[in-house]
Amino acid sequence: MSKPSFIRVIIDRAIHRELDYLVPETLAERVGVGSRVRVPFRDKSGLATVVSVLERSEAKGIRSIEAVVGEAPILSGQMLELARWISAYYCCSIETVMRSLLPQVIRRAEVGWKKQLFVRPVRKIDNEEIEKLRKRAPRQAELLEAISRLGTPMRAADLLRQTSLDNQTLRALVRRGLAELREEAVVRDPHADEQFIATSNLVVNNEQSLALREVTQALDSPENARPILLHGVTGSGKTEIYLQAIRAALDSGRTAIVLVPEISLTPQTVERFKGRFAEAQDAVAVLHSHLSQGERHDEWHKIHSGRARIVIGARSAVFAPLKNLGLIVVDEEHETTYKQEEAPRYHARDVAVVRAKIEKCVVVLGSATPSLESYHNATTGKYRLATLTQRIDEKQMPLMRIVDLRQERRKEKAAAILSEKLRAAIADRLEKREQTILFLNRRGFSTSLLCSNCGEARNCPNCSVALTFHRQSPKAFGAGRLSCHLCGHTAAVPKKCPACGRDALIYAGFGTEKVESIVAQIFPKATVRRMDADSMTRKEAYRETLRNFRTGKIDILVGTQMIAKGLHFPNVTLVGIINADLALHLPDFRAGERTFQLLTQVAGRAGRGETSGEVFVQTYTPFSPSIQFARHHDFAGYFQQELEFRERCDFPPFKHAILITVRSPHEARAKFSAETLVRRLRELLGSEFILGDPTPAPLEKLQGQFRFHILIRGEAIMRLSRLARETLDKLPFPEDVTVAVDVDPYQLL
Ligand code: ADP
Numbered sequence: 001m002s003k004p005s006f007i008r009v010i011i012d013r014a015i016h017r018e019l020d021y022l023v024p025e026t027l028a029e030r031v032g033v034g035s036r037v038r039v040p041f042r043d044k045s046g047l048a049t050v051v052s053v054l055e056r057s058e059a060k061g062i063r064s065i066e067a068v069v070g071e072a073p074i075l076s077g078q079m080l081e082l083a084r085w086i087s088a089y090y091c092c093s094i095e096t097v098m099r100s101l102l103p104q105v106i107r108r109a110e111v112g113w114k115k116q117l118f119v120r121p122v123r124k125i126d127n128e129e130i131e132k133l134r135k136r137a138p139r140q141a142e143l144l145e146a147i148s149r150l151g152t153p154m155r156a157a158d159l160l161r162q163t164s165l166d167n168q169t170l171r172a173l174v175r176r177g178l179a180e181l182r183e184e185a186v187v188r189d190p191h192a193d194e195q196f197i198a199t200s201n202l203v204v205n206n207e208q209s210l211a212l213r214e215v216t217q218a219l220d221s222p223e224n225a226r227p228i229l230l231h232g233v234t235g236s237g238k239t240e241i242y243l244q245a246i247r248a249a250l251d252s253g254r255t256a257i258v259l260v261p262e263i264s265l266t267p268q269t270v271e272r273f274k275g276r277f278a279e280a281q282d283a284v285a286v287l288h289s290h291l292s293q294g295e296r297h298d299e300w301h302k303i304h305s306g307r308a309r310i311v312i313g314a315r316s317a318v319f320a321p322l323k324n325l326g327l328i329v330v331d332e333e334h335e336t337t338y339k340q341e342e343a344p345r346y347h348a349r350d351v352a353v354v355r356a357k358i359e360k361c362v363v364v365l366g367s368a369t370p371s372l373e374s375y376h377n378a379t380t381g382k383y384r385l386a387t388l389t390q391r392i393d394e395k396q397m398p399l400m401r402i403v404d405l406r407q408e409r410r411k412e413k414a415a416a417i418l419s420e421k422l423r424a425a426i427a428d429r430l431e432k433r434e435q436t437i438l439f440l441n442r443r444g445f446s447t448s449l450l451c452s453n454c455g456e457a458r459n460c461p462n463c464s465v466a467l468t469f470h471r472q473s474p475k476a477f478g479a480g481r482l483s484c485h486l487c488g489h490t491a492a493v494p495k496k497c498p499a500c501g502r503d504a505l506i507y508a509g510f511g512t513e514k515v516e517s518i519v520a521q522i523f524p525k526a527t528v529r530r531m532d533a534d535s536m537t538r539k540e541a542y543r544e545t546l547r548n549f550r551t552g553k554i555d556i557l558v559g560t561q562m563i564a565k566g567l568h569f570p571n572v573t574l575v576g577i578i579n580a581d582l583a584l585h586l587p588d589f590r591a592g593e594r595t596f597q598l599l600t601q602v603a604g605r606a607g608r609g610e611t612s613g614e615v616f617v618q619t620y621t622p623f624s625p626s627i628q629f630a631r632h633h634d635f636a637g638y639f640q641q642e643l644e645f646r647e648r649c650d651f652p653p654f655k656h657a658i659l660i661t662v663r664s665p666h667e668a669r670a671k672f673s674a675e676t677l678v679r680r681l682r683e684l685l686g687s688e689f690i691l692g693d694p695t696p697a698p699l700e701k702l703q704g705q706f707r708f709h710i711l712i713r714g715e716a717i718m719r720l721s722r723l724a725r726e727t728l729d730k731l732p733f734p735e736d737v738t739v740a741v742d743v744d745p746y747q748l749l
């Protein structure tokens with residue numbers, strides 16, 4: 001390539017325009033597509049990414065770049081192409097996409113390598129010299145002796161610890177010219193201290209072998225491979241297929257990305273991958289949200305430089321800068337946490353499919369409960385379908401029992417939390433020394449505080465939701481307080497009703513904290529622990545609870561979705577779903593889908609060992625289809641009826657949706673802006689798009705802002721995105737009105 005004299009860049013700030021700059025001769029060698037540069041912009045300077053190299057530029061008053069940031073280009077042309085697709089599809093600026101594509105430490109390049117001091121001998125030193133020194137400075141002599149034995153440079157801190165000598169002694173030796181200290185970059189590896197037991201490929205069963213063949217064939221001719229949907233019941237050995245597919249990709253000189261939901265990125269998961277590829281621990285990079293800036297910097301470079309060849313991570317790992325990508329695995333592809341809820345509002349599974357297309361690599365989407373979108377793609381031939389119907393070793397699917405809470409309630413009031421049947425089942429497991437998981441997707445002790453006189457609930461002043469009562473809570477809330485789960489607002493529990501002044505307050509609704517306390521009361525001899533965002537504020541607490549559960553020190557584990565995913569405990573033979581109706585009554589067209597998925601996933605935690613499992617599903621709506629289909633492990637039946645419903649109502653996968661949220665601290669202004677926007681959209685959008693009136697969002701008020709929703713549906717999503725963008729760019733909104741566009745929305749509140 002000829003030396004660039006002009007470049008086009010995207011500045012980190014949202015100016016919706018690409019700019020040209022001149023490259024001075026002295027910097028030309030170091031600039032290419034994907035480089036980061038510092039450029040003058042207006043009267044300041046800013047960082048930017050080079051998107052193309054030009055021979056000439058028509059720009060007037062062109063200015064020179066100031067510096068090149070970092071060494072090598074950090075974005076490939078293919079990643080730039082991906083960025084442009086995300087910007088167009090998700091209706092957001094390219095600058096916003098860049099922010100997600102490149103971690104902040106890499107964009108800014110202000111955090112560098114960690115430097116450490118290493119010691120090494122200056123020259124060959126004989127015994128005589130050491131003895132001479134010993135007379136005057138015995139400690140220096142001792143250290144010199146240790147240094148002279150070193151084969152390779154050693155970290156100064158380690159050497160001093162080993163010899164129990166101090167830094168002063170070392171400095172004295174350096175001054176005498178007998179030792180040398182040198183600063184060297186070291187890699188921060190958060191897993192460096194862990195040992196991984198090497199594992200090798202298992203002998204796959206028939207179904208696995210067929211599924212694996214789909215993947216390896218695709219790896220052989222990736223140019224025309226379709227995405228593969230791996231639909232395998234929980235415990236059917238999907239992970240084994242991922243592992244062997246990755247091995248195949250590596251063997252052919254390619255690299256691989258494995259996406260897992262953040263919540264499943266547990267030590268257990270990491271261990272499985274690091275263990276299988278233990279021959280080179282460095283080969284596996286792990287990206288998760290708990291990394292420090294320094295660790296993130298090092299992992300990123302480990303990947304970018306090609307030292308790491310496998311990346312495991314949550315959502316944003318789909319942007320891992322691997323070269324020669326052969327395979328992307330998206331585990332639990334139905335998980336809604338793959339959707340980013342702030343701009344760019346991308347869905348990592350869909351981005352993975354597009355990245356695979358751009359880079360001509362294979363993509364495998366795995367799930368026990370595929371999303372309706374993906375399964376529809378598989379049945380219409382857009383994706384290939386591989387199916388695992390059996391659990392490994394023909395273990396039985398757990399027996400699902402539905403408990404009708406309406407009947408239980410007639411018997412006694414407390415039954416609304418633990419039905420008699422579930423209680424008896426727990427008692428039975430305790431006797432047999434087997435373990436139980438109780439699941440409830442709601443934190444806290446009581447979910448509202450009501451006045452039995454006037455009926456007023458204690459609501460959050462900033463959001464339109466009731467405050468949750470937490471009896472004990474280590475985190476921000478403080479014990480025995482009311483708190484808002486949306487904005488974090490907390491309040492003391494009033495003695496009397498602030499509305500009517502009567503001493504008539506009652507607690508209503510219940511969360512995991514109350515379940516834990518009731519279970520502990522009913523089974524005083526059992527060890528009960530809770531696992532949710534309140535009790536697991538420290539990473540260590542999480543590991544410790546899991547360890548104790550695995551080693552049998554805990555009999556009953558109560559928790560939120562934190563315990564629903566990916567965990568594998570052989571001795572759990574009972575799972576209780578405390579309230580299966582929670583998701584069903586949300587105003588969301590995916591409510592049924594979520595309930596089916598949740599029940600199936602949670603049930604998958606039972607009976608993963610020798611004894612088969614049993615699941616109790618407590619519900620007030622025992623005949624709702626998602627519950628009935630989940631009960632019979634009937635994915636096909638559920639899929640068919642859900643698909644019919646979606647088609648009838650023009651919802652995905654038949655139509656794409658765009659949700660526009662208009663919000664403002666002033667209700668009238670939000671409403672007015674939403675109405676203006678809809679009027680403008682009506683003029684522009686043809687009849688092929690379905691555009692509703694603006695409506696107050698189900699969650700009308702959030703963090704002090706009033707919210708209005710506009711839902712648009714249609715098939716030609718790229719065009720719809722473009723039209724929406726154009727309309728928004730032209731409309732002047734009042735300063736305190738914010739408009740957010742969500743393409744393929746998952747959060748409809
Ligand atoms: P999934 O990801 O579908 O839930 P896993 O891959 O976790 O299932 O497999 C469940 C268990 O079965 C794991 O302990 C795994 O090691 C084991 N397993 C998977 N495949 C085989 C096989 N072919 N032979 C023996 N054990 C297997």
Ligand code: ZN
Pocket residue numbers: 460461462463484485486487488489703
């Ligand atoms: Zn609030």
